[in-house]
Amino acid sequence: MKANQIAGGDTPPASPRIITPNAFTILVTIILDALLIWLVWKSVTDGLWFFTVTIILIALIINYAFLSRKNYPLRWLAPSLSMLVLMVLYPLAYTLYTAFTNYSQNQLLTKQQALQVIESRQYLPEEASAYQWVAYRSPENKYLLLLIADNKQVILLAPEGQALETDISISSDNIPEEIGSYIRLTRVESVKYLTDLTNIEFGSPPSTYRIKSLNEAAQYQQRYLYQPDTDTLLDQETGMLFTPIEGTFTSPDGQALVPSFFVPIGLRNFNRLLHSPALRGPLLTVIGWTFEFATLAVVTTFFIGLFLALIFNDPLIPGRIRKLARSVFLLPYAIPFYLSILVWRGMMNPHIGVLNRLLVQLIHYSPPWLSDPTWTKIGILIVNIYLGFPYMFLICTGALQSIPSDLLEAAEVDGASPWQKIYQIQFPLLLIALGPLLIFSFAFNFNNFNVIYLFNNGGPPIPGAPTPAGYTDILISYTYRLAFEGGRGGEYGYAAAISILIFLFLAVLTLIQFRYTRIWEQASENV
Amino acid sequence: MKKLFVFISVLAIASMLLTACGGTAATPTIEPTAVAQPPTEVPTIEPTQVPTKAPTTEPTAAETPTLTIWVDSLFADITQEIANGFAEEYGVNVVVQPMAFGDVRDQFLTSAPAGEGPDIVEAAHDWVGALAEAGVVAPVDLGDRIDEFATPAIQAFTYNGQLYGVPHITENVALFRNADLVEVAPATWDELVDICEDLEATGLEYCLLLQQSDAYHFYPILTSFGGYLFGLDDQGNYNPDDLGIDNEGGIAAAVWLDQMVKDGHIAADIDFDTAKSLFNEGKAAFYITGPWNLPAFQEAGVNYAISPVPAGTEAARPFMGARGLMINAFSTQPALAQAFLTELWATPGAMQQFYESTRKTPALLAVLNEIDDPDVLALGEAGKYAEPMPSIPEMASFWSSMGDAITIILQQRADPTETFKNAAEQMRTAISGQ
Numbered sequence: 011m012k013a014n015q016i017a018g019g020d021t022p023p024a025s026p027r028i029i030t031p032n033a034f035t036i037l038v039t040i041i042l043d044a045l046l047i048w049l050v051w052k053s054v055t056d057g058l059w060f061f062t063v064t065i066i067l068i069a070l071i072i073n074y075a076f077l078s079r080k081n082y083p084l085r086w087l088a089p090s091l092s093m094l095v096l097m098v099l100y101p102l103a104y105t106l107y108t109a110f111t112n113y114s115q116n117q118l119l120t121k122q123q124a125l126q127v128i129e130s131r132q133y134l135p136e137e138a139s140a141y142q143w144v145a146y147r148s149p150e151n152k153y154l155l156l157l158i159a160d161n162k163q164v165i166l167l168a169p170e171g172q173a174l175e176t177d178i179s180i181s182s183d184n185i186p187e188e189i190g191s192y193i194r195l196t197r198v199e200s201v202k203y204l205t206d207l208t209n210i211e212f213g214s215p216p217s218t219y220r221i222k223s224l225n226e227a228a229q230y231q232q233r234y235l236y237q238p239d240t241d242t243l244l245d246q247e248t249g250m251l252f253t254p255i256e257g258t259f260t261s262p263d264g265q266a267l268v269p270s271f272f273v274p275i276g277l278r279n280f281n282r283l284l285h286s287p288a289l290r291g292p293l294l295t296v297i298g299w300t301f302e303f304a305t306l307a308v309v310t311t312f313f314i315g316l317f318l319a320l321i322f323n324d325p326l327i328p329g330r331i332r333k334l335a336r337s338v339f340l341l342p343y344a345i346p347f348y349l350s351i352l353v354w355r356g357m358m359n360p361h362i363g364v365l366n367r368l369l370v371q372l373i374h375y376s377p378p379w380l381s382d383p384t385w386t387k388i389g390i391l392i393v394n395i396y397l398g399f400p401y402m403f404l405i406c407t408g409a410l411q412s413i414p415s416d417l418l419e420a421a422e423v424d425g426a427s428p429w430q431k432i433y434q435i436q437f438p439l440l441l442i443a444l445g446p447l448l449i450f451s452f453a454f455n456f457n458n459f460n461v462i463y464l465f466n467n468g469g470p471p472i473p474g475a476p477t478p479a480g481y482t483d484i485l486i487s488y489t490y491r492l493a494f495e496g497g498r499g500g501e502y503g504y505a506a507a508i509s510i511l512i513f514l515f516l517a518v519l520t521l522i523q524f525r526y527t528r529i530w531e532q533a534s535e536n537v
Numbered sequence: 538m539k540k541l542f543v544f545i546s547v548l549a550i551a552s553m554l555l556t557a558c559g560g561t562a563a564t565p566t567i568e569p570t571a572v573a574q575p576p577t578e579v580p581t582i583e584p585t586q587v588p589t590k591a592p593t594t595e596p597t598a599a600e601t602p603t604l605t606i607w608v609d610s611l612f613a614d615i616t617q618e619i620a621n622g623f624a625e626e627y628g629v630n631v632v633v634q635p636m637a638f639g640d641v642r643d644q645f646l647t648s649a650p651a652g653e654g655p656d657i658v659e660a661a662h663d664w665v666g667a668l669a670e671a672g673v674v675a676p677v678d679l680g681d682r683i684d685e686f687a688t689p690a691i692q693a694f695t696y697n698g699q700l701y702g703v704p705h706i707t708e709n710v711a712l713f714r715n716a717d718l719v720e721v722a723p724a725t726w727d728e729l730v731d732i733c734e735d736l737e738a739t740g741l742e743y744c745l746l747l748q749q750s751d752a753y754h755f756y757p758i759l760t761s762f763g764g765y766l767f768g769l770d771d772q773g774n775y776n777p778d779d780l781g782i783d784n785e786g787g788i789a790a791a792v793w794l795d796q797m798v799k800d801g802h803i804a805a806d807i808d809f810d811t812a813k814s815l816f817n818e819g820k821a822a823f824y825i826t827g828p829w830n831l832p833a834f835q836e837a838g839v840n841y842a843i844s845p846v847p848a849g850t851e852a853a854r855p856f857m858g859a860r861g862l863m864i865n866a867f868s869t870q871p872a873l874a875q876a877f878l879t880e881l882w883a884t885p886g887a888m889q890q891f892y893e894s895t896r897k898t899p900a901l902l903a904v905l906n907e908i909d910d911p912d913v914l915a916l917g918e919a920g921k922y923a924e925p926m927p928s929i930p931e932m933a934s935f936w937s938s939m940g941d942a943i944t945i946i947l948q949q950r951a952d953p954t955e956t957f958k959n960a961a962e963q964m965r966t967a968i969s970g971q
Contacts, residue, residue, distance in 0.1 A: 056651070115646065116670045116930060123650045127672045127866050201627040201880065205602055205870040223678060224876045269672020287966055360806050362814050380806045381948040467750065471941035473951030474959050476966065478937045491937065496967040499667065499933030500646075 039076045043069060057120035060107060064100040068092045108506035109279055113272040115500025117257050124271035125236050125243075128259070132222070132230040133247045141165070141219075143227040144185060145200055145207055146192035153203075154192050155212040156185065157219060157227055167212035167219060200224065234267070243267065272503070279507035287476035288492055292483075295472070299387070300456060300484040307394045307455040308448055314395060315402025316440070320432065323410045336407065343400035351464040354393045381470050383481035390482060394461050401451075409443040410436065449523050456516055457486045485512050602870060603630040604877055605655040606862070607645065610635035612659070615894040623881045629873065642667070649673040649867050656868040657877065660702060662693035662859040666928035669696045675866040677703055677878060685883070690900035693859040693925035697774070702861035703878045704900035705891060709855045710754055710827045711919030712846045715839060718822045722844030726761070726793065729823065729847050733802045736822055743821035744802040746812040747794075749947050752939035753926075754825050755794075756856050760924075761849035762789040766935060767927055777931040777968050782939065783961035786850070788954050793849065794946050795953035805947040816841075828897060828916055843915035857923035859900060934967035 046069040053061040075081060075088035084091075119127070134140065141157035152172070157165040164181060166189075168174040180186060187194050195203065201224065211218045212227075221227040234252075235244045243252040243259045252259035258270040283289065321327070322335050342350060357365040358379040366376045379389040413436060421431050462468055468480035468487045478491050489512070493505035604623075608616045613635035620631035634655065636644070642664050648654040650673060660668065668674045676699045683691055683700070690704035714722060718736060723729040733744035748754050756766070763786025768779030781787060797803040807815075813830060815821045817837035824830075825846060834841045846853035862882060864874045881887055885903040892899045898913055898920075899905045908914060926932075942960035946953050 115667055118646060118671045118673070119650050123867075124672060130866075198627050201873065201876050202602060202629055204873045204876055208870075208872040221872065223872055224880065225680070268670050270670075356810065359808070359811055361804070361811050378806070381950075469750070469941075469944060470948055470950065471750075471944050473945050473956060476963065478941045478963055480941075494933070495937035496934050496963075498930035498968075 035076050039073060042072055046072075055122075057122035060100065060104050064095060064103075068095050071095065105506045106510060107274075108503055109510050110274050110276060110507075111272045111503045112257055112275045112278075113503040113506075114498070115502075116498060117270045117272040119269055119271045121254075121257075121271045121273075124259075124269045127269055128234050128243065128267055129232060129236060131233045132220070133233040134228050135231055135247070138229040140222075140226050140228040142225065143221060145195045145203070145221075146189055147195055147199075147203060148190075148192045150191075151206075152192070153207060153210060154189060155207075155210075155219065155221070155227065156180065158185075165219075170211045170214060170218055197224070275503070279504050280511075282504065283507060283511070286492070288479075288488075291476040292472050292479040293488075295481070296479060296483050296485060296488045299482060303387075303390070303458075303462075303482075303484055304452050304455040306391055307398060307458065308451050310391060310395050311398035311402045311451075312406075312444075312448060315399045315404075316406045318399070318403050319406035319410055320436075323407060336403075339403050340400050342396055343404075347397055347460055348464065350397060351393055351461060354389075354396065355465055358389055380466050383470060386466050386470060386482050390461055390465050393465055394455075394458070397461065398451075398455075405444060405447055406440065409440050412443070413439050449520060452523070453516055453520060456484070457512070458484070459486050459490065462487045463490070601628060601630050602873055603632060604657065604870070604874060605632045605634060606657040606659070607634050607636045607641055607655040608659045609638040609641070609860075611638070612891075612895060615891055616659075618894075619881070619887045619890055620877075622887070623877060627880070629877070631877070645865075646671060646673060649865050652867055654865045654867060656865055656870060656874045657862050658865060659860060660863050662690075662702065662704070662861060663926045663928045663932060665694055665696045665701050665863075666932075667930050668863065669699070669701055670930060673866050674701050675864045675868070675871055676701055677864060677875065679703065679879065679883070682879065682883065685902055687900050687902060687905060689857055689923065689925050690859045690861075693857065693928070694861050696928060702863040703883050704859045704861035705882070705888060706895070706897035707857055707859045707900050707920070708828050708898060709857045709916065709920035709923040710757060710825055710846065711843050711855070711916055713816070713824045713826055713830070713834070713841050713843055715816070715819055715822055716842040717819065717840045722842065723847050726847045726849050730797075730800075730802065733800075733822065737801065741820075741822060743804055743815055744823060745797065746807055746816060746821050746824040746826075747803050747947075748809055748812055748825075749805060749807055750940040750944040752936055752943060753856060755790075755939070755943050757825065757846040757853035758794065758849070759787060759790045760855075761846065761851060761853035762786045762793060763850055764788075764790050767929070767931075775927040775929050777929060780961050780964060782964075783958045787957055787961075789850070791942075791946060791953035791957040794943070795949075798947055798949060803947070805944075805949070828912070831896070831912060843912060843919065845919040845921070852922050854922040854924050855920060856926040857920055858926055861900070931964075931968050934964045938963040938967070 046065055049065045050062055050069075053059075053065065071091050072088055075084040075091075078084070139159060141159050143158065144156040146154040146156065153169060154174070155167045157167065159165075162181075162183075164185075166174065166180060185194070200207070204221075204224065208221045211220055213219050217229060219227050220230045222230060231246060233245060233247055235246055236242075237244060241254060244250075245252065245261075250261045250265075252261050252265075252267055254260075254273075256275065257273040259267040318335075318339060322332050322339075357363045358377075360366050360376050360378055360380065363379075366379075370376050377385045377388075379385050417435055417439075418431055421435055426434070462482055462484050466480070466482060468483035468491065470482075471478065471480050477496060479488060483491065486509070489505055489508045493501045493508065604620075606616065606620070613633055617631075617633040620633055623629055623631050636659075638659075638661075641658065641660070645654055645658050645660075646668070654673070658674075660674075665674075679686075679700060686704060687707065690707050691700065693707075694700055694702040694704055712722065718741070719732055723732055729745065736744060747758075759765070759782065764784060765781030765786070767775040767777055768781060770776040770779075794803070798805065812821075812824055812826070813833055816824045816826075816830075817833065817839050819839060846855060862878055864871055864878070868874055883901065885901060888899050888901040888904045889907075891897075892904050892908075896910060896913060898917060899908070908917075938960040941963075942956045945951050945956045
């Protein structure tokens with residue numbers, strides 16, 4: 011590479027640099043490819059098609075970037091492009107796909123995985139009986155199996171395809187300690203080799219025996235046999251045929267085999283949502299509060315963050331205090347949100363909460379943070395301010411420091427009041443820099459599940475709602491209730507369908523916001 | 538053309554590299570998936586390949602099989618201690634991984650099919666339905682030894698006629714009282730109300746603590762008035778279409794709760810931590826809770842006593858919960874896992890050891906019948922009529938709708954009769970899959 015770069019430096023800059031991949035690049039590519047091929051193979055055997063496609067896509071990006079001569083710069087983008095595919099495109103595509111399937115807690119497996127479970131089931135044919143067993147092991151790790159029937163009859167067996175060479179007479183009263191070089195395993199020792207043993211088929215076909223458990227071996231047969239050409243499962247015990255219906259192997263008389271697997275079901279999730287009482291009921295309340303919350307959350311945190319940033323950016327305040335304050339203000343940001351929210355919830359408990367005890371002493375009123383809709387909303391906003399203002403403080407401080415000081419000095423010379431300086435110079439410049447971040451923050455709070463769910467579970471609950479809902483539920487926590495807490499729980503397909511609708515809603519909204527505020531245009535003019 | 542050539546040769550070398558790796562290091566990771574898929578074919582390959590290699594290339598350490606168990610972090614130490622016995626006696630290593638019990642179910646559901654789950658997982662019995670329907674747990678065969686366990690505990694782990702776990706402990710709620718305030722346990726709700734009125738006259742603020750939005754602790758109250766959750770069908774399985782929360786008894790329970798709140802005997806906005814702290818400080822007379830609070834009460838030094846939840850129109854039937862060990866359906870060593878459960882875990886020795894360390898009601902009769910701990914005995918008395926908490930997946934809607942209904946009544950936001958009727962309606966809608 012180094013040689014190439016030097017050579018490139020000699021040529022006039024106008025001509026494109028053509029760089030042949032050298033040995034090192036090819037070696038790296040080979041290693042990466044090996045890893046990716048292995049991943050592809052793994053995911054194909056597990057039937058994870060989406061993941062397979064993603065990995066292949068990443069593999070193509072990497073190979074193209076590293077082996078193409080013309081696209082040398084792509085090489086530096088390859089890691090981030092791969093990450094983009096893996097972390098953004100794949101989840102998006104997969105959510106989209108999931109929305110059209112019946113993926114749920116009861117239909118969690120792929121067809122291959124479900125077949126794997128079903129096909130591993132065994133049955134004991136009627137004419138066969140179960141035996142107790144004793145195993146023998148040779149120093150070369152080979153095994154012999156001695157079966158003891160209830161009527162004291164014994165059968166000695168070697169693994170399938172292996173000759174049995176012995177002439178020892180064995181009876182149930184006379185179980186030998188060793189057979190040739192094979193030494194009898196005690197019950198305790200058998201446990202250690204149990205996994206090996208259960209994987210061996212003993213005897214010669216068609217009458218082969220398997221160890222099922224420590225106590226039992228028998229002529230177990232695979233119960234269900236998958237027939238790929240007809241896509242059916244044959245029950246070898248009863249001869250019944252099971253055909254897959256919507257992800258469940260079902261017999262003609264309606265018997266279903268668990269586990270089920272997930273399959274595409276078209277638009278049914280969306281249909282279900284459209285006909286759900288969830289839409290007739292408290293949806294409007296929920297949407298209303300979602301907007302209220304997202305807007306208020308941004309506005310409150312932004313202005314408090316800005317206020318503090320303005321104060322602690324002022325040169326009148328000594329540098330040491332400024333630095334100290336900045337570190338202190340960042341503390342809430344450093345504590346896990348999860349923890350902070352629960353601590354706040356504890357402090358606001360009407361019976362034992364510190365905050366409420368204090369308020370009772372001060373104003374003789376204990377706000378019902380958890381049971382009154384309005385107070386819960388106020389409580390959530392307070393907690394959110396605590397969690398959110400450090401971020402706003404941080405970005406405001408950064409943006410303020412990037413405003414050239416000569417602008418402010420010029421304003422001062424022209425006789426501007428401090429308020430005019432803030433309102434007419436700093437604030438507009440800030441908004442240009444921070445506008446996109448504020449819109450991002452709005453989108454984040456629109457889906458701010460943590461605060462809502464951890465503070466009061468979306469409660470207090472709305473009486474008479476057709477599906478469970480609370481006064482402080484936002485769209486995403488309402489979705490969670492519908493898909494995970496109602497019905498049979500864990501309905502991922504349904505949840506994906508709802509969240510796609512929320513995504514579309516939010517995407518349109520964000521686009522409108524961008525248009526309306528014309529932030530991009532303004533920003534580009536000013537840069 | 539040349540580019541394509543480079544690309545193809547890179548791919549070719551990569552796959553060669555892969556097969557080279559596969560020959561040595563990758564075998565153990567790749568093999569199991571192949572083993573599990575076609576059970577009839579593999580054995581012919583497996584035993585000849587693996588054992589012939591093992592003694593020559595690797596010493597005995599690699600031969601030692603290892604079982605992995607996910608256990609509630611509360612029980613991790615004692616489980617590891619018991620499992621170490623398995624290692625000593627049988628030469629099988631057991632790795633106990635402490636887990637936050639609340640996350641186990643979801644983590645297991647996702648990691649088991651991916652082949653990353655443990656061989657054995659500790660589960661609450663009410664997960665059985667979901668886990669069995671999802672196909673991630675394998676049936677357990679206890680044979681005749683099934684009679685060595687308390688019947689309700691076995692029932693709790695049975696789903697569609699199959700046993701899916703070996704129970705080790707059972708638990709149920711009871712009425713805990715502060716014995717300094719109340720000497721004699723009330724047998725009926727009327728007696729409890731009388732006691733409350735007397736105590737409140739002397740300035741007691743909290744008489745009965747009931748956790749808000751919590752259908753689990755409310756269930757004995759519901760049943761004491763004749764309500765129930767799901768009825769039973771002909772085969773004795775829970776029938777999600779037969780709801781008993783808005784029948785006469787269910788409504789009576791709702792009205793009773795409403796009256797208790799109006800009379801100031803039960804307060805709103807009590808959650809687990811609040812209730813525990815109020816009871817510990819001696820500010821409350823009664824608390825419906827379970828054995829999980831015993832260590833906290835003992836530590837706080839509160840003089841508690843345990844009795845059955847009082848009767849309304851009939852005896853209260855709390856939910857019985859059980860914990861047990863289950864086998865991962867995707868485990869590569871199911872027989873070994875099963876042997877661990879039957880040979881070591883479900884034996885009086887191990888269960889006695891477990892009981893002495895945890896003081897939880899054991900499910901194994903041999904240990905249960907020997908107990909002399911007064912708390913455990915009193916809890917057992919309170920659980921005399923307990924019913925195994927249903928494990929059918931429809932329970933999700935019960936927790937959510939019923940929890941909301943209880944909160945609404947506690948916060949006095951709507952009429953109790955309407956609230957319970959609406960909760961039942963919500964559940965019917967949810968169960969019908971709308």
